Amino acid sequence: MKTLRSRIIPVLLLSDGGLYKTCKFKKPQYLGDPLNAVRIFNEKKVDELTILDISASRNKNNINYSLLSRMASETRMPLCYGGGVSTINDFTALIGLGIEKISLNTSLFTNPSLISEASSRHGRQSVVASIDVVEPTLLHPSYRVFNYIKRTSRPISLTDHLKDIVSLGVGEVLVQSVTRDGTQTGYDRKLITLLKKQLTIPFTIAGGASSFQEITQLSLEHCPIGLGAGSVFVFKGKYKAVLLQYPHTPLNR
């Protein structure tokens, strides 16, 4: 009997209404129209789609409801949205648009009670904790949590932060490697091992995916796991031409 498959998830970055791709969370490169991208991925029958608005928290939590509403109505697979979600009203409004999962990042620190409030109202499966991490170095030998707005490390370790948010009631975790973002040098295997060991809730790892082959191999080796990626789904070739792609899966064959 076949069982639960790993999820392969394009992670798309919004900034001021446009679609962008970053490298190590810097140098946003404009890709094009986000609604069009969402339509194309829907046609490619992707497992899920994650949309992160990296400008929203900076723009006083200005969530682009009209764009998201259109995205939600045109997609036949689950959507996860994150960016500027700071109150239960934001959360509820987004769920009402037809978005399955809402990702919280900054709010995990500025309004942690939002997790339990959203969990009890909408179910914990709708609450995703998004955590950006910096890989260990000689000077800092453990994973550090990154504040993408201030561009600094937060004074908490990854493992402690994970403990906190799980106890508050999140249903899923999205961990993005700042170090590997946009580099296509391969996923952080040590990070996968750490997350598998510590978490009993589902997680998605993103940052560094080098090829479809790597994604397929990891999806089988660590099944079930969520594998998020950006560059490998939006760029083609040495000169990084913008071309939206997605691997063949039993779903879209």
Next chain:
Amino acid sequence: MSIGIIDYGLGNLKAFESIFSSLGIDSHFCTSAYDLNASTKLILPGVGSFDWAVTRLREQAYLDRLSSLVLESGIPILGVCVGMQIMTSSSEEGSLTGLSWIPGTFSEFKFPPSSNSPLPHLGWNSVVSHNTPFLSISNDYFYFLHSFHFVPDDPMIYDNLCISNYQYDFISAYQYNNIYGVQFHPEKSHHAGLRLLQSFSSL
């Protein structure tokens, strides 16, 4: 003919409306007995917890009319995820009693700590119909997002069942006369979901 999508404050109503519209099928939201009466078939959506869903549905003035249409008039109804759950008697997730239209309860997935099977059960999983195709589905992938699964009082009474597997086999859909329940989200399961909803609307 118009499909009534029951609005009791939960669930992805817009997704269903959008799908039916793309299939050229009329649908409308139901917030009153009048809306229910205008429905040739019904969808009971739901996301969130069992008790929350039961509470919200019991608050609706149209509940008696809904029960009558389903249990007496035999209007086909499709319960999705929590919608499927609240049509039964109870769930380990909560303390309230469901609609009890379907004999059975919901149990939590229980795995040994060493198993690499995170909860909630989240993602695309296989759905296999037990005997004849279930709303056109024999063996397809659908999107799941839940922690509790159906345990019937007596599996023999059902007209059809679907099985899925997550560490062990469990029932992912039931049909009892005109009452259909699916644990997964057909409104978010690409072509398989579209086929299932089209099949339901063609009953």
